[in-house]
Amino acid sequence: MSPVTHSHHSAHATRIAYVVGARPNFVKMAPVISELRRRMPDGRHALIHTGQHYDRLMSDVFLEELGVPAPDHMLGVGSASHAVQTARVMEHIEPVLEEERPDLVIVPGDVNSTLAATLVAVKLGIPVAHLESGLRSFDRTMPEEINRIVADEFSEYLFLHSDEAIENLRAEGIADERMHFVGNTMIDSLVAVEERFRSANAARNLGVEPGNYLLVTLHRPALVDGPLLADVIARLDDVSRELPVLFPVHPRTRKMMESMNLKPVPAVWLTEPVSYLEFLSLEANARAVLTDSGGVQEETTYLNVPCFTLRENTERPVTVRAGTNTLLGLSPERIDDILPALAHPKTVTEPPPLWDGRAAERVADILQTTGHYASLIVG
Ligand code: UD1
Ligand code: UDP
Numbered sequence: 001m002s003p004v005t006h007s008h009h010s011a012h013a014t015r016i017a018y019v020v021g022a023r024p025n026f027v028k029m030a031p032v033i034s035e036l037r038r039r040m041p042d043g044r045h046a047l048i049h050t051g052q053h054y055d056r057l058m059s060d061v062f063l064e065e066l067g068v069p070a071p072d073h074m075l076g077v078g079s080a081s082h083a084v085q086t087a088r089v090m091e092h093i094e095p096v097l098e099e100e101r102p103d104l105v106i107v108p109g110d111v112n113s114t115l116a117a118t119l120v121a122v123k124l125g126i127p128v129a130h131l132e133s134g135l136r137s138f139d140r141t142m143p144e145e146i147n148r149i150v151a152d153e154f155s156e157y158l159f160l161h162s163d164e165a166i167e168n169l170r171a172e173g174i175a176d177e178r179m180h181f182v183g184n185t186m187i188d189s190l191v192a193v194e195e196r197f198r199s200a201n202a203a204r205n206l207g208v209e210p211g212n213y214l215l216v217t218l219h220r221p222a223l224v225d226g227p228l229l230a231d232v233i234a235r236l237d238d239v240s241r242e243l244p245v246l247f248p249v250h251p252r253t254r255k256m257m258e259s260m261n262l263k264p265v266p267a268v269w270l271t272e273p274v275s276y277l278e279f280l281s282l283e284a285n286a287r288a289v290l291t292d293s294g295g296v297q298e299e300t301t302y303l304n305v306p307c308f309t310l311r312e313n314t315e316r317p318v319t320v321r322a323g324t325n326t327l328l329g330l331s332p333e334r335i336d337d338i339l340p341a342l343a344h345p346k347t348v349t350e351p352p353p354l355w356d357g358r359a360a361e362r363v364a365d366i367l368q369t370t371g372h373y374a375s376l377i378v379g
Contacts, residue, residue: 015044017102017121021052021077021089021113024186024295026062027276028108028131031188031360033068039364046100050089050113051076055251057273065276066189082112082143089116097124104129104367107151108185110144110294114151122154129157131185131363134165135294135315141222144294145315159363161185162318162352182362183354186295187302191357193277202281206246206269214243214338215286217293219250222330223310229256231332232310233264240267242339243287248274288342290335297325302351308338323347 016036020029037045049071053059063070075092077085089112097105097120105121107114108131121128130151137145152158152169160166161184169179190197203210216236218224223232236245245268249257257263264270274282283289283299288306291297294316300307301319312330319325326341328334354362 013042013044014040014104015046015100015102016040017046017048017097017100017105017126019048019050019093019105019107019113019117020071021050022109022111023053023058023062023273024293025108025111025113026059026066026068027189027295028186029106030062030066030068031185031192032106032131032363035360035364036367039368044100044102046073046102047071048073048093048096048117049075050093050116051078052085052089052111052113054078055273057275058251061275065193077113086112086116089113090120093117094120094124097121097126102126104157106131107155108132110135110148110151112143112147115147118151118154127156128154129159129363129367130155131159132161133158134160134169134179135162136165136168137313137315139313143221148315157366159185159359159366161355161359162316164318180362180366181354182366183356183359184298184352185359185363186298187351187355188357188360189276190280190299190302193280197277197280197284200277200281202274202278203246203285205278206271206282208244208246208269210285212244212287214239214245214288214290215282216245216247216290217250217296218291218310219252220292220311221252223292224250224253224256228330228332229253230260230262232335233257233262233268235332235335236268237265239335239339240265245269246271246282246286248272248279248282288338290338298355300324301349302355304346304349306342306346308335308341310335318352322349322352324349 018029018033020026073096077088105126106129107117118128133152139145158179160179160181239245248271284303286305289300290308292310297307297309297316297319301322301324307325309325309327
């Protein structure tokens, strides 16, 4: 791509397309949209929602709480197999990108929508920026690992949230020039709403005592799409005799629990997914969190809440080094270790470098000072 050498008169207002589809995408993208809108009020900022997630509590509630304007394009792809879902996003997003003619497409994270949008944009010759680039679990049985590798390979701007990503990308032959260590935009979102969630009292509203419950969220296919899920529920039943368990259930997990007819004891409180502010409030006040979520490993690190991760690996080892996150393995029986572990005093941790609420500003700085955006974006 050659730098734009247009004179001031022929420079057009910068056009950016932001692609989101699944719950964590909204949280990662919101601060970037807001910062780029602020710096480029005359630019075109087109929000494309693929519709990978569509329940109100998996989608709209995030845009509302984070103050993101309604999407300009709703692709409505919905749920399907990997191939069908990815193909539908590709098919629906191509005409939208042709119509929008963006100078840049920004994609977050590692979901199927990320993969699909990247492939379509790059084949239309539109540069792509990838938020949360360079994470690797080194486990290619995870759909997210495939999605990340492709997004990183074809993106022009790789925005890194932790420095360990640098080595991961170098190992794949990616040049340092494409990498920009900006920090964690998911933490930007958290910081931006901190006063609101600190005063939300979500635990009390649900009838549990703040500081005295285990918060649970699980949705990885490797855990919930098979027999391990029954073992998890049995172990949670045991924990709940000593510590109440609060479990907002992801729709994938809900579907699996219903099909396997799994019913935990009443001290395991099952709820619908909760809103972003409610969830942050529940995380901040939890005695501990049990999860297989990527974002939750990060948020608990920032909040200094003990997190136990039911996975063999994590693409976020920075959270383990920080001291908040413990990998239990894909081993429900290790849920028994949580209560004894909580008897030990909590270590006080610092958030990882650049998890400071200002990552989106750095994204905007880089887009303004590198490549061909320098001449287009008026600061
Ligand atoms: C997706 C991402 C995963 C991410 C997670 C965040 C992929 C491959 N997976 O997993 O990386 O961690 O989102 O939450 O992109 N469903 C509903 N309502 C909804 C959305 C989904 O009922 O609004 C149900 C459907 O039955 C669907 C199932 O959940 O089949 C799974 O949804 P899908 O988007 O395919 O994958 P997730 O497990 O949500
Ligand atoms: N989250 C939420 N409500 C819930 C569960 C999670 O608001 O009931 C938020 C959480 O705070 C984090 C994001 O959703 O910001 C994480 O998304 P998820 O676990 O679905 O995806 P992952 O991070 O694993 O890709």
